[in-house]
Amino acid sequence: MTHQHDRTLRVGSLARVEGEGAMHIRLDGGGRVEQARLEIYEPPRFFEAFLRGRAHTEAPDITARVCGICPVAYQISACLAMEDACGVSVGGQLTELRRLLYCGEWIESHALHIHLLHAPDFLGYASGIEMARDHRGDVERGLEIKKVGNALMTLVGGRAIHPVNVRLGGFHRVPTRQELQRFVPELRRALELALETVVWVAGFDFPQATAHHRLLAVDAGDRYPVDGGSRIMTDADYGFRVDRFEDYVFERQVPHSTALYAELADGSTYLTGPLARYNLHSAKLSRHAATAARAAGLGAECRNPFRSIVVRAVETVYAIEESLRIIEDYEPPERPWVPVPAPPRAVRGVGVTEAPRGLLYHRYDLAADGTIAQARIVPPTAQNQAAIEAELCDLVEAHRDLDDLRLTELCEQAIRNHDPCISCSAHFLHLHLERT
Amino acid sequence: MSGATNVADRTAAPARKRLAVFKFASCDGCQLTLLDCEDEFLALTDAVQIVHFTEATRTSLPGPYDVALVEGSITTPEDAERIQRVRADSRFLVVLGACATAGGIQALRDFGDVREFTEAVYARPEYISTLARSTPIAAHVPVDFELRGCPIDRGQLLEVVTAYLAGRKPRIPDRGVCFECKARGTVCVTVADGTPCLGPVTHAGCGAICPAFRRGCYGCFGPARDPNTAAQIRLLRSQGESPEQITRVFRTFNAASAAFLAASSAQRPDTEEELHDAPA
Known part of the structure; x- marks a missing residue:
């Protein structure tokens, strides 16, 4: 069937995403997409502006408030950037504890997205609440996994949302070995539940789609990237050092969004997040995570964005296994933090980590008095925005015979494939280069 | 509502209270706290009808609401109008967290020049619509309860929600x-x-x-x-x-x-x- 007239698909307020966004797609009479927009109308909060003049030590606590869903990502990226600016390297068990805290955030955020936000699309419900009427056990399992992630963040960070224990150079207080050991049974239980979730989501029906964008993820050496790394990897034949990020990635502003669009220097769109991490680093997954991925039908490469829910489930298994490994190897460091004094001259530092939904870049310029002269943050959803729109175009053209209601639902599901974090994307955007 | 409908309501199962969650300028952390009540969340959704909560559901029903939970501060002209409608639709309006009770971190704009802030962050400031100050909800409409924190505490949130659903005053101490x-x-x-x-x-x-x-x-x-x-x-x-x-x-x-x-x-x-x- 060919529609003889123009069609517009519009969702005024996207649900089950974090923050405020809308979708607007216009097709011409021939069924070709004229425009596909993910509109971000989240009010701007100007973090980059009011960070100026703040002490370098304040960045982790202030930037955590960009996002209540991934505050640890902001705290750790800020710490890495400030430590880079000050020429301090943390390392050892303090870095392991950061990774442990970060695993807590992955577990919490992924469990929330899989079970309450994304699975309802595959099973045909308006929400996890409605879905629980027929799939109570699956929702309860998700909540139980999520709770363990929150408990881990509370144990290491003091609380789950905006943890209080992170500071430049490490932590205010580090846990004893016994405090962490006591948490092992909960993690073991969560591991079993997370493996069940991989099997559950692997059985969903996945619409056909292929992501053609470039993929970007942190390169953490022989480890699956979570809490940072010194290089960024792409699926093309190049990678680059973290301090070259702004030579490779450019942002531009568009009228329909309070977020900026990121693209690579050659003008191509790219994707960060679970799909990118998995495609670039699946060989580094832990034992159970790798086995679960294979059993779920994920090969070495997975380019279907609808299967990102499976990748998220595998990454949840990984984060739990990794937490168990860190706790097993943990020896309390001699001191809870290393000093990170600001040098008495202007300096610059960058830090990159893998938030649950993708790469998060921080850069700070410090004045000679140790206050922030300029801040720049590039959040994951701003980077993914152009790729999401490109995927919507492909999807709508491939499924244009669906009626408006069904096609709109499919588009919403496609947006949720990338777990967009819209609060983040609106808040930190700083124009570097504008191109039209 | 007509008398006949009232009689019909009384003979049917008691209607569940209607709970709505609204977001203004914020990080989403305070509304996430509701989803962080992992042990209580499903019981809560059994006991009340969640009629609007964009972060959790596509379902969005019009008011009136028995209890509205509001996160975030007012920073745009559109939001200044929207909060009036939320207030008009809500029997109890409970505001959550530092943004809603004090303007939040984004109230740091109050000490600067928001136009300069916009120019510092956006290359095309003319696309951006924002107010010079970030204000708490109580600066715009009467508020029934202000729950503090950045973020709010989960136990306190449950106490406040339970209290308003039960029609009593929340027990939240205001000491130091x-x-x-x-x-x-x-x-x-x-x-x-x-x-x-x-x-x-x-x-x-x-x-x-x-x-x-x-x-x-x-x-x-x-x-x-x-x-x-x-x-x-x-x-x-x-x-x-x-x-x-x-x-x-x-x-x-x-x-x-x-x-x-x-x-x-x-x-x-x-x-x-x-x-x-x-x-x-």
Whole structure:
């Protein structure tokens, strides 16, 4: 069937995403997409502006408030950037504890997205609440996994949302070995539940789609990237050092969004997040995570964005296994933090980590008095925005015979494939280069 | 509503109370706290009808609402209008967190020039619609209860929601963080370590987490009732904090709350003379 007239698909307020966004797609009479927009109308909060003049030590606590869903990502990226600016390297068990805290955030955020936000699309419900009427056990399992992630963040960070224990150079207080050991049974239980979730989501029906964008993820050496790394990897034949990020990635502003669009220097769109991490680093997954991925039908490469829910489930298994490994190897460091004094001259530092939904870049310029002269943050959803729109175009053209209601639902599901974090994307955007 | 409908309602199963969650300028952390009630969330959704909660459901039903939970501050002309509609539709309006109760971290714009801020962040500031100040919900509409915190505490959220659904007043103490430290037996970080701590002037509710992690309170729950900020400032000065540092300490997530605003403004150079009288 060919529609003889123009069609517009519009969702005024996207649900089950974090923050405020809308979708607007216009097709011409021939069924070709004229425009596909993910509109971000989240009010701007100007973090980059009011960070100026703040002490370098304040960045982790202030930037955590960009996002209540991934505050640890902001705290750790800020710490890495400030430590880079000050020429301090943390390392050892303090870095392991950061990774442990970060695993807590992955577990919490992924469990929330899989079970309450994304699975309802595959099973045909308006929400996890409605879905629980027929799939109570699956929702309860998700909540139980999520709770363990929150408990881990509370144990290491003091609380789950905006943890209080992170500071430049490490932590205010580090846990004893016994405090962490006591948490092992909960993690073991969560591991079993997370493996069940991989099997559950692997059985969903996945619409056909292929992501053609470039993929970007942190390169953490022989480890699956979570809490940072010194290089960024792409699926093309190049990678680059973290301090070259702004030579490779450019942002531009568009009228329909309070977020900026990121693209690579050659003008191509790219994707960060679970799909990118998995495609670039699946060989580094832990034992159970790798086995679960294979059993779920994920090969070495997975380019279907609808299967990102499976990748998220595998990454949840990984984060739990990794937490168990860190706790097993943990020896309390001699001191809870290393000093990170600001040098008495202007300096610059960058830090990159893998938030649950993708790469998060921080850069700070410090004045000679140790206050922030300029801040720049590039959040994951701003980077993914152009790729999401490109995927919507492909999807709508491939499924244009669906009626408006069904096609709109499919588009919403496609947006949720990338777990967009819209609060983040609106808040930190700083124009570097504008191109039209 | 007609009398006949009322009779029909009484013979049917009792209607569940209608709960709605709204977001304004914020980080989403306070509404996430509702989803963080992992042990209680499904029981809550059995007991009440969640009629609007964009972060959790595509379902969105019009008001009236028995209880509306509102997160975030007012920063745009559109949101200033939207909160009026939410208020009109809601029997009880409960506002959550530092953004909704004090303007949040984004109220730091109040100390700068929002036009300059917009130009600093966006290349095309003309696309951006924003207000010069970030204001709490109570600056726009009457509010039934203000729950503090950046973020709010999960246990306190459950207490407030339960209380309004049951038609009673929430039991949320408005004492200071020091009380909670004593209650949990935490050694005072100011006395023991000389660590600067806002505990004496900060609203309780978090459970005094920071001192338990050997960190001074940083005031994320905003001012306690009748805080003695003058004494707090003298104490911070005696601990070696500079006027600039003290200003910044009060200018974080609750910067626009009256008591913290006065305390941070007292550190301006033009008023510093008075403070030199204070015992060092």
